Amino acid sequence: MTVKEITPVVLCGGAGTRLWPLSRKGFPKQFIPVYRGKSLLELTFERLSSFGGILALSGEEHRFFVEEAAEKSEVNLTQILEPVARDTAPAMALAACHARQENPESILLFCPADHFIPDNDLFREMVLEAADYAKDGNIVTFGVHPASPSTAYGYIETGDEVGPGVRKSKKFLEKPDLETAMAFLSSGKHLWNAGIFLVRADVLADAIARFEPQTFDACSEAIASAQRDGHFLRPGGRFKDSVAKSIDYAVMERAENVLVAPFQGVWSDVGSWNAMSDLGTKLPNGNCVLGVEENVRMISSENTVVHGTDRRLIVTLGTKDLVVIDTPDALLVSSLAEVEAIKNVVGDLVAQNHGQALEHRRVARPWGDYDSIDHSDRYQVKRITVKPGAQLSLQRHHHRAEHWIVVKGSALVTCDDKKFLLGENQSTYIPVGAVHRMENPGKIPLELIEVQSGSYLGEDDIERIDDVYGRIPE
Incomplete structure (x- = not known):
């Protein structure tokens, strides 16, 4: 099988609130230049460019940001604009219903827009190795061998081996507490859920029709009545009747034909400031600088992460285990141990009608x-x-x-x-x-x-x- 026989589908939703104040609902992390002047979405498009035309699921609010990233990456893109946000199951159902109109057995590669995967060649080889399993009617997902007992990721418990490194999926598991994560790490059977799927359009459509018939009917009718506007495809109003649910809950936990292939290479969902620091410039004593580096001075500091801007100079003196994220209109200062709780703080700020919770200056x-x-x-x-x-x-x-x-x-x-x-x-x-x-x-x-x-x-x-x-x- 060749890469041209696989259609990449990029899921562009998500607010990225765990990276506040840099990432906000109006301009979330997938669009922000975070690695060598490029956004995670640009890097995703570049990684998928060898496959040919790309399909993207986005919304009206962000469609031009997606288009701009596609232009910078020089890829041929069609966007399906979700009328309302309904999580990954309805979004993937739209893509499957759209693709099967031209070829029911077309193989779709679903990828999040905001993951960091630096080795494009290794990624392509990994997908091609798993493609035959998808062609045979299986739903293939990719699991990352855990490097630590992380509580930030969901896990997949694997079962019997069906091919070199490829195993049956036994159970999809929510983000665990530390004790459970340590047990997962020692078991050798649990992998981080990378949220990447390889599946035939008809197989996914049939699975959603079986397990979530309301969502399938709504998405099928929405695609049948969709209006094309240049590179944009606007599904019909029936989409609003789909049920908001993740693909893991809707299909992966219930289907019998789910296989787990090993992810090859470096992977991060860049879902927290701890993960974002891996993309920054490493300094002595465990320090890290993101953003405008020339405006950051770190003196007698240890394990400190600082995001600088062109607005002002930031100096840390004698800090330890600290996160300092500066933006023009909001400043976050947090201990490394507590920074994962920022998502809850953003929820409180929204409830208190703070504009900075959702929009940048x-x-x-x-x-x-x-x-x-x-x-x-x-x-x-x-x-x-x-x-x-x-x-x-x-x-x-x-x-x-x-x-x-x-x-x-x-x-x-x-x-x-x-x-x-x-x-x-x-x-x-x-x-x-x-x-x-x-x-x-x-x-x-x-x-x-x-x-x-x-x-x-x-x-x-x-x-x-x-x-x-x-x-x-x-």
């Missing part, structure tokens, strides 16, 4: 991004960056006026019936209610300072009239 958009520099009751200042050739929607605001000052590049501005070009150090005024648009006609990023003033400055005070990114509600 810097907000990514399909045309570029904006950074909220300063704000008060009646004004807000943003630094806006527009990609070359990109444009914002044609829009109006009912409660605020705006001043734009170009500091880099050039801007093509539409304001009511006028259209004009602004260069560096030039500015313009957009009155309340004016129909306006900003475009970057140049070859370099456009940067400008926007000063908003008015009685209401919320992001929902935008009436879009025309938008190349399809963001106008029907």
Whole structure:
């Protein structure tokens, strides 16, 4: 079997709250450059590029981030946009129903978007070695031999061997306590669950139809009524009737044809700051630096992890077993022993309506991004960056006026019936209610300072009239 006979499917969901404040719901860890200037999603696309066309499951909120990562990785991508988040079983059901329309026996390789697997060649060889088992009608998952009694991963208990290193799956197990994890490690029968699956489209569809008929019916009808929009496929409204459930609970724990192949090489789900530190620059005395390294100084420190930014200098003096994660609008300081509890803290922050729990100060958009520099009751200042050739929607605001000052590049501005070009150090005024648009006609990023003033400055005070990114509600 060749790689071209296998279709990779990348699952792009997940909020990454265990890596707060760097990862947040609005811009989760799979999109953040964390390794040599690349995001985990870019690395995933590069790892799968030799297989040919890639299918991705994502949502409306993140679809342009996924598309941008695909462009950087130079892969051919089709995105299925889930109308609502429903966990991995419904997402994988959509992919299986879509794929079997063209070839029921096509082999699908399901991969999370946010795992770190550095050896692309070894990964490809591992998948090809397991492909015949999938072709014969088995559901193949990959188990990682545990290097420690980790309580951060789910486990798979393996049974009888059916081929070189390949065993039957006996039981899928939740994240254990330390005592149980130590027992798993010593047993030799328990592997970390890597969340990677290799299966024929018809086999997976039949399994979901058998064990989760409501989900199968909803996903099958949603794909049958899906609307295509360029590289995007929008399933029909029946998808909302699917049951939110992981694929482990829905199928893997119940099916009799699940096999476990050994994962080969280095693997991490980058699911915590302890795991993220493995991707950083190692320093003496067990220290590690992430992010902007030149802004971090560590003096007489031991086992300290620091994430730096370009905003300020961070100095640790005499620290030990500490995590310091700096971002422009939130700072996390935690002991290494307690940092795994950050997910619960984020839940509390959401309940208390802290905006930093979900959104960054810097907000990514399909045309570029904006950074909220300063704000008060009646004004807000943003630094806006527009990609070359990109444009914002044609829009109006009912409660605020705006001043734009170009500091880099050039801007093509539409304001009511006028259209004009602004260069560096030039500015313009957009009155309340004016129909306006900003475009970057140049070859370099456009940067400008926007000063908003008015009685209401919320992001929902935008009436879009025309938008190349399809963001106008029907």
